[in-house]
Amino acid sequence: MVDHGLLQGEAPPSADILTAWLKEYGVLVSDGVKIVPMADGTGWRVVAARDLEPFEPIVKIPKSAILSTRTCSLPPLSTSIDSVATTSHTILGLALALLHELRLGPDSRFWGYTQSLPRATVLVPSLWPLDPNAESASAWLQGTEASRDIERRKLEGIGLDSMRRWYAATRTHLPPTRFHTGPSPFEAFAHAYSLVSTRAFLVDLYHLVALCPFADLLNHSGANHTSLASDDFVCHRCGSLPVCEHDGPDLDRLTHLEERERARLTEPDTVDMYVEMPAAAGDEVMNTYGEHLSEARLLVEWGFVPSEEDAGDALVAEAVTWEVEELLQGTKEVDVIDAVVAASSHLEECEDALLCLPSRGMYHINLAGQVSLRLFAALYARHAPLRFLLGDVRCLEEAWEMVENGCESIPINKHLVAVASDLRELVLARLQGMYRPDMEVGKMCDTREALPDDARLEHMAMTVAINERALLRSVLERWETLLAAVE
Known part of the structure; x- marks a missing residue:
């Protein structure tokens, strides 16, 4: 448990207080959903109070009710902060804004939300x-996709050291409050x-990134009922949806709208969630945090790993990836891409094949153990020469079919x-x-099952x-089997 020193002495989170606050600030929540406690008691979730049909609204949140750096009561950061800003200063800025509202406690206009x-x-x-108890958990991430994702985040300025530096440069910007007269420790940030x-x-x-009350109660699933x-x-500059004084004569930001869509610009600007897939009464209503989310990404960004029941919905094709810099040796990436495009139209998708079609420009291995054509x-x-790729891909798949047939x-x-x-050396590395x-994997499974109940991070x-x-x-x-047949 990290001691952050916030909201000490306050009552536990209340769904009733949240619901009253949502109503006060004009958040329209459907009568077809309700807020209930999580099974483990660690928070809230949203379930269907009745059968939900496609296209009906679940919630409409006025943008005045979202918590962003534009709507919070923290004064804007001075331009001098730009000298320490990172490529991810928007999310760090929102964290600072939220910290200010948490420091205000009941004095914040967002209190009904932040207390939840x-x-x-x-x-x-x-x-x-x-967390001093997380060292063993960190060790198990060594060399995994999660560790690579953590390193990427460090380069983006949201590693722990970067966050410490950013908060050290901005903490004095936090005004004193009735509950916190001095700057809060880094643990609070x-x-x-x-x-x-x-x-x-x-x-x-x-607003860029923002906290959207009620919408953030919905948990993630690949088989989601709704999305934001x-x-x-x-x-x-001002957040206006209709034409405003900052628009030039060309009105570039509205040219993509049809006349019917332009007519609705006079309606209140809201963040919405509609039913996209039907949900039966009693079902948990699920959101999606985004497409193409791997197990490692879910852990690194949202702090959870899907259960075995949900894993099939949550995981994506790109289970293990490499950066192009790790692979190319003097060849231009554009030449690889051109060769892959030419060969892709002749590659048949098959569960037993060695190769799979490229996905989103990734150099990867998919969950079926197939190597993407781009990686190959x-x-x-x-x-x-890459001009021979198409013919050799055909030869490779024919050879693998022969191996599978017992040759x-x-x-x-x-x-x-x-x-x-x-490829064998790449995987071995x-x-x-x-x-x-x-x-061995079996021994790892036994070790995991023997972990105590409180070892959630390590699990x-x-x-x-x-x-x-x-x-x-x-x-x-698979690839060693192939090589054994030609050696």
Whole structure:
């Protein structure tokens, strides 16, 4: 537990207070949903009070009721802060704004909302070093997709060290409050950041990221019933949705709207959630935090790993990825992309194939253990001209079909063998870079099951490591089987 010193002595979070606040600030919540406690008692969730049909509204939130750097009572940061701002200063700025509202306590106009937020810091992996009990959990993330995602976030300015520096430069901007006469410790900012990281939405060009009361109660599922919708083409200077004084004569930000859509611009500007998939009475109403969310991404950004029941909905194709810089050796990426585009139209998708079609420009291995054509092409370019990629992909898949049919010796040219060997080494390197690389997956599962009930962080970290290690080992086995048939 991280001691942040906020809301000490206050009553526990209340759904009734939240509901009254939502009504006061014009948030329209459907009578078809209700707020109920989470099964583990750690927060709230939204369930259907009756059958919900597509297209009916779940909630409409006036933008005046969202908590952003534009709507909070914290004065804007001075321009001198720009010298320490990072590429992620918007989310850090929102964390500072939320911290100010939390420091105000009942004196904040957002109190009915902020009192409903979790009182315990949500320990996303970037904040694990704040918890002395998280060291063993961090170890299990070594070499996984999660660790790579954490490193990317550090480069974006939202690693723990960057956050410390940013807060050190901005903490004096927090005015004293009735409950906090001096600056709060970094742990308080980390608490606010954890709430923003796990609950904020990208709203529009004016507010940027913001906390959307009620909408942030909905949990994530790949099989979601709804998603957040917002008109994001508002004026970035004043937030106006209709034409305003800042618009030029060309009205560029509205040209994409049809006449019928322009007519509704006079209506209140709200953040909305509508039913997209029907929900039966009693079902939890699920949101989506975004598309293409891997297990590692869910852990790093939202601090949870989906259950086995939900994993099929939550995980995406790109289970293990590489950066292009790790793969190319003197070849231009644009040449790889062109070759992949040409070869993709001739690659048949098949569960038993070695390769899969490229996805979102990723160099990856999917959950079925298939290597993306883009990853294969990047390695192929080391050994042969890319103009031969199409023909060799066909030869490779034919050779693999022969192996699966029991052939012990198959004809493959030398450069395909070299590519297969490079791929084997690439996968081996990822496995060797993981924590306790020689530990078998079965032993890891036994170790995880023996963890005490309070070792939640380590349990999640081991789940990510187990799933990734099992996938990599299965990939390695396939390509070693192929190589054995030509050696």
